[in-house]
Amino acid sequence: MESISIEGTTKTPEVKLNPENGVIEIKGRSIPENSIEFYRPIIEWLDEYAKNPNKKTTVNVQLEYFNTSSSKCILDIFKKLETLKKARNEVVINWYYEEDDEDMLESGEDYESIIRVPFKMIEIVD
Amino acid sequence: MHFDIDQYYSRMNSGEVILAYKGSISSELITNVLEVIDAKLEDLIIRKSIKKKLYNVLVESLQNLYHHIDDLPDSTNGKFDVHFGIFVITKEGERYKVSTGNFIRNDKIQPLQDRLERVMSMSKEELKNLYKQILNNQDFTKKGGVGLGLIDMAKRTDGQLDYQFREYNEDYSFFNLDIYV
Numbered sequence: 001m002e003s004i005s006i007e008g009t010t011k012t013p014e015v016k017l018n019p020e021n022g023v024i025e026i027k028g029r030s031i032p033e034n035s036i037e038f039y040r041p042i043i044e045w046l047d048e049y050a051k052n053p054n055k056k057t058t059v060n061v062q063l064e065y066f067n068t069s070s071s072k073c074i075l076d077i078f079k080k081l082e083t084l085k086k087a088r089n090e091v092v093i094n095w096y097y098e099e100d101d102e103d104m105l106e107s108g109e110d111y112e113s114i115i116r117v118p119f120k121m122i123e124i125v126d
Numbered sequence: 127m128h129f130d131i132d133q134y135y136s137r138m139n140s141g142e143v144i145l146a147y148k149g150s151i152s153s154e155l156i157t158n159v160l161e162v163i164d165a166k167l168e169d170l171i172i173r174k175s176i177k178k179k180l181y182n183v184l185v186e187s188l189q190n191l192y193h194h195i196d197d198l199p200d201s202t203n204g205k206f207d208v209h210f211g212i213f214v215i216t217k218e219g220e221r222y223k224v225s226t227g228n229f230i231r232n233d234k235i236q237p238l239q240d241r242l243e244r245v246m247s248m249s250k251e252e253l254k255n256l257y258k259q260i261l262n263n264q265d266f267t268k269k270g271g272v273g274l275g276l277i278d279m280a281k282r283t284d285g286q287l288d289y290q291f292r293e294y295n296e297d298y299s300f301f302n303l304d305i306y307v
Contacts, residue, residue, distance in 0.1 A: 010157065010160065010161055011157060011160075031160070031185050031189075033153050033156070033189055033192055033193070036266060064178075065178070065181060065182060065185065067182075067185050067186060067189060068186060068274035068275050068278050069189070069266075071261060071274065072261060072264075072266065072274075075261055075262065098174065098178075100173075100174055100175045101174070101175055101178055102175065103175075103178065103179065103182070103282055104178075106254075110254070110257070110258050110261075113258070114258060114261070114262050
């Protein structure tokens with residue numbers, strides 16, 4: 001299975017999906033008007049990955065901004081990971097937020113309470 | 127007598143204006159505005175958390191505009207650009223105000239007003255729960271949204287929203303939304 005690497009833009013995040021080491025990274029801004037198109041290949045990749053996953057999957061989400069349109073797609077990603085975990089795979093989710101950014105911390109907590117996979121909340125200090 | 131948009135726009139454009147725009151609201155415009163404003167806020171605002179809140183509110187309000195503007199029919203539309211909208215960012219004392227304006231069909235006023243009143247009357251905890259409930263249960267609408275924009279803005283600003291509908295003609299009104307950060 002192929003790895004995916006998408007460069008970040010002012011409206012979409014940098015994405016790295018690596019099946020070899022099971023590391024998934026989403027970083028930057030996610031504020032496109034229509035997020036479905038952007039996230040579709042990522043969701044499809046996860047479906048494929050779930051068929052033969054690494055023993056351990058590590059997810060690093062480090063977003064500076066995301067809009068409500070993206071919030072739905074991000075939840076879809078987390079739901080795929082929840083399924084992966086239910087199938088007895090190890091899944092670690094690291095949710096990064098900048099010092100003082102309580103809204104972003106709260107968003108992480110909201111996701112955590114919906115999908116029932118524990119998040120590691122990591123504060124980035126300048 | 128039509129409600130006078132130009133007069134209204136110049137009234138909005140008073141005080142300490144950070145950015146003001148009147149015209150067609152396109153995806154490219156939003157991209158450009160967000161880039162410009164990002165740099166501008168970097169200079170203006172010292173507290174990063176306020177800057178982020180304001181930026182988030184801007185993204186949602188501009189994208190709400192983009193998704194929900196009603197165009198006037200051609201017969202009356204000669205005066206306005208396609209997908210016409212207004213937005214102004216001003217500083218009022220310690221607060222920032224984001225104002226948006228767009229045409230809306232009169233038959234859509236009541237449902238929107240009901241939504242606004244509901245969201246504005248909710249506590250932070252209620253907004254948070256509603257947000258999660260919609261996020262988890264709703265699918266994308268035809269417009270590519272999820273119906274969370276207003277709730278998100280209210281949640282981030284503790285419900286500091288204000289709105290007005292001004293009748294333009296028998297079919298359309300002008301909708302103005304103010305969000306205070």
